[in-house]
Amino acid sequence: MKCPKCNEEIKDGSIICSNCGNKIEKNKEDKNGYGCGLILGCSVIISALVVLCIKSELSPGKFFITYLIVFAIVFLCTNIIYFIFKK
DSSP: OOTTTTTTOOOOOOOTTTOOBBBBSSOOTTTTHHHHHHHHHHHEEEEEHHHHGGGSSSSSHHHHHHHHHHHHHHHHHHHHHHHOOOO
């Protein structure tokens, strides 16, 4: 982890930079929760599109279960991608 002010390497979880004394803010990114909302929204849309594409092959009783399974897989994958690429 680096200090945003002096760019000196500091320990993860530090509150103050030992080099310049700058206060380090925790979890600065995603304060408004837009990342989580984006993940959920994309997961719902992608899951719906996938299940609608295979709807003709499903019996009515299996449609909801298939949607939940596809949603869980897509939601997990989008979360993994989000946390890998989040800065």
